[in-house]
Amino acid sequence: MGTFYVTTPIYYVNAAPHMGHAYTTIAADVMARHHRQRGDEVFFLTGVDEHGEPVANAADALGMTPQALADQNAERFRSLMPRLNASNDFFIRTTDPEHKAKVQEVLVRIKDNGYVYKDHYEGWYCPRCADFKSEAEIEDGSRCPIHHIELTMEKEENYFFKLSAFQERLEQHYADHPEFVGPRHRANEALSFIKGGLQDVSLSRAKLTWGVTVPWDEDHVFYVWFDALLNYYTALSYAKPGEDLTGTFWPPQQHVIGKDILKFHAVFWPALLMAADLPLPERLYIHGYLLMDGEKMSKSLGNVLDPFVVMDRFGTDALRHYVLRDVTFGQDGSVSTEAFEQRYESELANGFGNLASRSIAMVRKYRDGAVPHVEPELREDFDGLADEVAALIDRAELTPALELVWERVRRLNRYVEETTPWALAKDPANAERLDVVLATLIEGVRVVAVLLAPVLPETVDKLLAALNAPDIAYAGATLTAGAVTQVDVLAPLFPKDLPPAPVAA
Numbered sequence: 001m002g003t004f005y006v007t008t009p010i011y012y013v014n015a016a017p018h019m020g021h022a023y024t025t026i027a028a029d030v031m032a033r034h035h036r037q038r039g040d041e042v043f044f045l046t047g048v049d050e051h052g053e054p055v056a057n058a059a060d061a062l063g064m065t066p067q068a069l070a071d072q073n074a075e076r077f078r079s080l081m082p083r084l085n086a087s088n089d090f091f092i093r094t095t096d097p098e099h100k101a102k103v104q105e106v107l108v109r110i111k112d113n114g115y116v117y118k119d120h121y122e123g124w125y126c127p128r129c130a131d132f133k134s135e136a137e138i139e140d141g142s143r144c145p146i147h148h149i150e151l152t153m154e155k156e157e158n159y160f161f162k163l164s165a166f167q168e169r170l171e172q173h174y175a176d177h178p179e180f181v182g183p184r185h186r187a188n189e190a191l192s193f194i195k196g197g198l199q200d201v202s203l204s205r206a207k208l209t210w211g212v213t214v215p216w217d218e219d220h221v222f223y224v225w226f227d228a229l230l231n232y233y234t235a236l237s238y239a240k241p242g243e244d245l246t247g248t249f250w251p252p253q254q255h256v257i258g259k260d261i262l263k264f265h266a267v268f269w270p271a272l273l274m275a276a277d278l279p280l281p282e283r284l285y286i287h288g289y290l291l292m293d294g295e296k297m298s299k300s301l302g303n304v305l306d307p308f309v310v311m312d313r314f315g316t317d318a319l320r321h322y323v324l325r326d327v328t329f330g331q332d333g334s335v336s337t338e339a340f341e342q343r344y345e346s347e348l349a350n351g352f353g354n355l356a357s358r359s360i361a362m363v364r365k366y367r368d369g370a371v372p373h374v375e376p377e378l379r380e381d382f383d384g385l386a387d388e389v390a391a392l393i394d395r396a397e398l399t400p401a402l403e404l405v406w407e408r409v410r411r412l413n414r415y416v417e418e419t420t421p422w423a424l425a426k427d428p429a430n431a432e433r434l435d436v437v438l439a440t441l442i443e444g445v446r447v448v449a450v451l452l453a454p455v456l457p458e459t460v461d462k463l464l465a466a467l468n469a470p471d472i473a474y475a476g477a478t479l480t481a482g483a484v485t486q487v488d489v490l491a492p493l494f495p496k497d498l499p500p501a502p503v504a505a
């Protein structure tokens with residue numbers, strides 16, 4: 001048992017929450033819930049990134065102050081979290097005064113350590129990425145490779161962060177910590193970026209006012225990325241009123257991010273921490289994009305599968321299940337309503353839901369709800385399972401971890417077909433055999449439920465309540481005789497009579 005500090009990126013408030021944001025949040029939440037089951041002391045952080053040019057521009061266009069727009073939009077992300085059943089321990093906003101003060105404190109330390117200087121900068125800039133692009137990155141016609149909009153040539157006097165000073169130390173860190181960035185090909189990508197030679201980066205913007213003021217030169221605000229990255233550190237100092245959690249939780253065990261922000265997290269961020277003499281995070285995990293029609297879903301491209309609509313129709317657990325099952329976590333993959341509905345029906349309703357319902361129904365019918373106290377079968381199918389699942393989750397391999405559990409759901413359904421308990425029930429001479437089958441089914445369902453609790457928290461709550469075995473501690477994820485003694489009626493976990501799909505506007 002130890003501590004487990006896990007984070008999501010903080011999301012830009014300049015548009016509405018979409019499936020991509022839900023995706024990262026769900027993945028990080030699964031890790032947080034899994035570690036709580038293992039008895040770890042967990043801190044799960046998410047929140048919003050409120051500064052920078054896009055927010056200032058959007059507010060301007062709406063005739064609002066940036067703060068008013070940020071307040072309004074931050075609320076949409078804050079309320080997404082309980083809808084997703086995210087168990088975050090804090091929701092950070094980069095406009096929190098405590099965050100801003102801490103950002104200033106850390107960056108002053110970096111300046112005092114000699115890693116900040118003033119110079120001119122000129123380059124291609126994408127206002128939507130809030131990032132300068134190198135010549136190698138830009139598309140034909142000076143366009144952003146992500147947003148396909150025309151880039152502007154910007155020149156200004158800035159403070160710079162001496163990223164170049166960290167080239168060797170970063171290379172060494174990657175060599176010494178092969179687990180630092182996963183999956184492996186992302187570590188290689190980051191490392192080749194580093195080995196390609198690091199240029200110093202802009203630390204401040206002079207033309208903007210919507211940001212954290214540079215304390216030694218109040219005509220500047222910090223470049224939004226440095227303000228944003230530091231959220232992972234600043235949050236711990238004020239998340240719990242009256243207590244500083246930094247000593248308990250720093251450094252993080254796991255940052256979860258999408259591949260679009262690899263460079264910032266795998267290069268800038270460790271260098272920034274080195275410059276501030278702070279310990280580095282243990283692991284970054286870089287997941288892929290959810291794609292619709294082959295393009296990344298994002299607010300600026302407009303092709304959004306609305307997570308709120310999906311959750312309204314199918315429930316939050318169904319969304320959580322779908323995104324982690326249908327697309328291998330760590331790779332890009334297409335999502336679609338058809339695939340969603342198919343998985344809902346085959347895996348959730350017919351697979352797991354039906355297994356749970358019929359197991360409970362048979363114990364109620366043949367044994368008045370009393371689970372026979374006998375040794376369950378299928379030991380060979382369940383031995384070592386919990387450890388294997390935990391090992392995969394530790395490597396952020398969420399999809400293979402889930403597959404191991406779903407193999408057991410399928411195994412249990414096959415077991416029902418093989419043992420035909422309804423036939424055994426016809427002859428009292430088979431009573432002992434029926435006892436074993438029923439005990440095995442209930443115990444198998446319970447173990448599978450404990451392992452699925454991080455992904456399907458609501459469903460598992462209901463199911464374990466019907467088994468009168470609400471404990472989801474990870475130690476209970478092994479077959480045990482007598483873990484459940486009495487079962488109660490269970491309403492369908494994944495109903496098939498769903499509300500119709502809303503008509504597109």
Ligand code: MSP
Binds near residue numbers: 020049
């Ligand atoms: N504010 C920055 C992050 C700062 S972290 C210190 C930012 N925000 S964002 O709102 O654009 O969110 C980006 C993140 O949202 C991605 O890294 C990823 O986690 C998630 N996703 C956004 N679109 C996505 C997909 N289409 N697919 C999967 N995840 C995606 O960048």
